[in-house]
Amino acid sequence: MDQSLSGLKVLDLTHVQAGPSCAQMLGFLGADVIKVEDTRGGDSTRTDLAHREDSDSVYFLIFNNNKRAITLDLKTEKGKEAFTGLARWADVLVENFSPGMLDRLGLGWQTLHEINPRLIYATIKGFGAYGPYAHYKGYEFVAQAVGGAMATTGFGDRPPVMVSPGVGDSGSGLHAAIGILAALHKRERSGEGQMVEVSMQDSVVNLMRMFLTRTLATGEAFERQGHMGFRGMPMVFPCAPGGPDDYVMIHPRGDGWDMMLAAMDRADLIGDARFDDEDERAKNAEQASEIVTEWTSRRTKWEAMETLAGAGVLSGATISATEVLENEHLTAREMVVNVRDSERGDYRMIGIPIKLSGETNRVTRAPLYSEHTDEVLKTILGCSDEEVGEMRAAGAIV
Numbered sequence: 259m260d261q262s263l264s265g266l267k268v269l270d271l272t273h274v275q276a277g278p279s280c281a282q283m284l285g286f287l288g289a290d291v292i293k294v295e296d297t298r299g300g301d302s303t304r305t306d307l308a309h310r311e312d313s314d315s316v317y318f319l320i321f322n323n324n325k326r327a328i329t330l331d332l333k334t335e336k337g338k339e340a341f342t343g344l345a346r347w348a349d350v351l352v353e354n355f356s357p358g359m360l361d362r363l364g365l366g367w368q369t370l371h372e373i374n375p376r377l378i379y380a381t382i383k384g385f386g387a388y389g390p391y392a393h394y395k396g397y398e399f400v401a402q403a404v405g406g407a408m409a410t411t412g413f414g415d416r417p418p419v420m421v422s423p424g425v426g427d428s429g430s431g432l433h434a435a436i437g438i439l440a441a442l443h444k445r446e447r448s449g450e451g452q453m454v455e456v457s458m459q460d461s462v463v464n465l466m467r468m469f470l471t472r473t474l475a476t477g478e479a480f481e482r483q484g485h486m487g488f489r490g491m492p493m494v495f496p497c498a499p500g501g502p503d504d505y506v507m508i509h510p511r512g513d514g515w516d517m518m519l520a521a522m523d524r525a526d527l528i529g530d531a532r533f534d535d536e537d538e539r540a541k542n543a544e545q546a547s548e549i550v551t552e553w554t555s556r557r558t559k560w561e562a563m564e565t566l567a568g569a570g571v572l573s574g575a576t577i578s579a580t581e582v583l584e585n586e587h588l589t590a591r592e593m594v595v596n597v598r599d600s601e602r603g604d605y606r607m608i609g610i611p612i613k614l615s616g617e618t619n620r621v622t623r624a625p626l627y628s629e630h631t632d633e634v635l636k637t638i639l640g641c642s643d644e645e646v647g648e649m650r651a652a653g654a655i656v
Contacts, residue, residue, distance in 0.1 A: 261288025261617050266442075269294060269344055269351045270325060273301045275398065275424060276382045276458060277354035278321035279431030284350070284438070285324030286610045286619070292344070292634060293327045293625065297656045300329065300627050313602045319624045320608060323597065327625035328634045329656040332363050336654035341365065343639045346374050350438055354382040357393055367453045377451040378441045380434050386457030396458040401426025405462025410469045413484040430461040487511075490540035492547050494576065497559040503581070506554055506562040509572040511536065521569035522553045592619055599623040628656045 266289035270281035278293075278301070285291040295301055301318060308315035331337040342365075345351065351370065353360060360366045367379045381387065384396015391404075399420055402408050407425055408418035423429075437454035445451055463470075469480055485494040487509060497504045510518040516528050527533065527549065532542040539546045554562050559575035566573035577585060583606065588594050593609040602623070610619040635641040635649070649655045 259288070259618065259620065262614055263288040266290065267347055267349045268292065269348045271351065271353040271355070271360075272382070273354065274303055275321055275427035276396075276430040277352050277434075278303075279424075279428045280380065280382065280434040280438070281325065281352050282321055282323060283431065283435045283612075286621070287612065287614075288617075289350075291325040292630070293322060293325045294341070294344075295327060295329050295627065297329050297331045297653060300327075304627060314624065314626070316605070319597075319602075319605065322624040323607060323621050325625055326630040326634065327628060328631040329628040331654050332365065334652060334654045336649045336652050338363070338365070340635065340639060340641075340649070340654065342370075342373055344634075345370050345377060347638055348374070348377060349442070350378045350380065352380045352382070352434065352438070356395060357383055357387070371451065371453075375450055376445060378438055378445065378454060379451065380438050380441075380454040380456070382430050382434050382456045382458065384458045386460060387455050391459070396426070398424055398426040398458075401430070401458035401462045404459045406466045406470070407462050410466070410480050410482060412482045414482045416482075418482065425462050425465050426458045429465050430456050430458045433461045433464070489536045491536075491543050492550075495547075495551050495554040495562075497554050497557055497562055497575075499558070500555075503576060503578040504559055505576040506559045506566075507574050507576060508550060508554075508562075508566060511572065514571050515539065517569055518550075518566060518571045521565050521571060522550075524549065524553070595621050597621055597623050601626060631655050 263284055266284065268281055268284050268289045268291040270278065270291050270293040272278050272281060272293075273295075281291050281293070293301075299305070301322070303318040303321070304314045306315055307317045330341055332341055345365075367381070370377055370379060383392070384400060385391035385394050385404075394400075399408075402420055402425060403418075405426065407421050410418075411421050412419040434454060434456040437456060441452050441454050472478055472480055485492055487493045489511075493509050494505050494507050497506050508518065515533060519525055519527050531538065533539045533546055557565070563573050563575040582588065583594050585594070591609075591613075593611065595607055595609045596604060597607045598604055607621055609621055613619065632646055635646050635655070636643075641649075646655070
């Protein structure tokens with residue numbers, strides 16, 4: 259299948275979420291991604307949060323589709339020799355090790371750039387490669403905390419809380435993928451590779467821009483607003499039958515208020531001075547909220563969404579995790595797909611969020627541990643069966 263990144267050769271030295279999500283996105287778009295794991299069990303997510311003892315965790319599967327997998331012990335001479343051979347072959351390398359780890363192994367950016375001047379070397383770190391915090395380790399919730407996401411989420415009279423989307427990990431992975439594509443584009447002109455550096459803290463701050471506008475404009479701190487909108491009106495309203503996920507989000511800004519009233523058969527309130535504009539509605543937020551709640555509480559969240567969104571009002575049902583996987587629209591857009599896996603058994607998986615005309619999205623199963631080691635060593639590095647056996651005997655591969 260000819261895809262946009264077909265022919266692109268990627269070495270994925272990443273683990274957990276930030277790096278794997280970056281390399282996976284390149285694989286989704288057609289790149290040949292080879293995941294390089296250690297000889298001591300590989301990516302920790304193969305077992306973290308596992309629901310079965312006889313299979314890799316869904317945590318691993320969801321970030322490692324569309325890849326091949328090999329093992330190498332980079333502390334052995336044979337392992338380093340094989341790795342440098344793969345570095346000469348590759349167009350892109352992605353890593354998210356602790357700061358300085360590859361340098362200590364003699365496999366950092368400067369060394370690999372000399373080995374392969376065309377190599378794009380992407381590194382994802384919690385706080386980047388320089389700055390006062392550069393030696394600190396990163397993690398999803400650390401990035402959320404230091405990037406401003408936690409302090410602006412939740413209610414003002416309660417502690418800050420995390421956000422569910424992986425803005426620190428997957429957000430960094432997406433930023434790195436964009437940087438890689440930019441570096442590849444420049445390489446077409448210069449012939450030279452370069453290092454792409456992404457900080458998880460930087461990525462969260464970039465995603466936080468909307469919530470920094472008031473502070474940038476006035477210097478005022480942003481106060482946690484819970485389910486309230488910027489203008490002091492609630493944005494989430496209860497629906498029937500009253501379960502924990504039975505809510506609908508409504509944001510009737512501008513003319514949306516009158517459109518909402520008409521859709522709710524409350525055209526009698528159009529022109530009411532108490533709700534004439536957003537400032538007036540904020541002053542009379544309690545009364546305005548009662549009007550909306552009285553209507554939403556007699557309908558399911560799906561009925562409320564269909565009525566309001568269908569009338570052009572910004573509205574959406576608060577869909578739970580189980581409902582996401584059954585959602586008709588997401589299914590139609592192939593965001594929830596079935597993956598064929600003869601080894602582990604077929605499983606359901608999240609699909610590819612980028613759609614390109616003229617290309618067919620296809621999610622392939624995540625690789626088994628060391629599944630492609632022999633294949634890669636023989637077809638890419640030209641190793642013989644005897645040489646592969648010697649590497650295995652020396653502990654350089656599994």
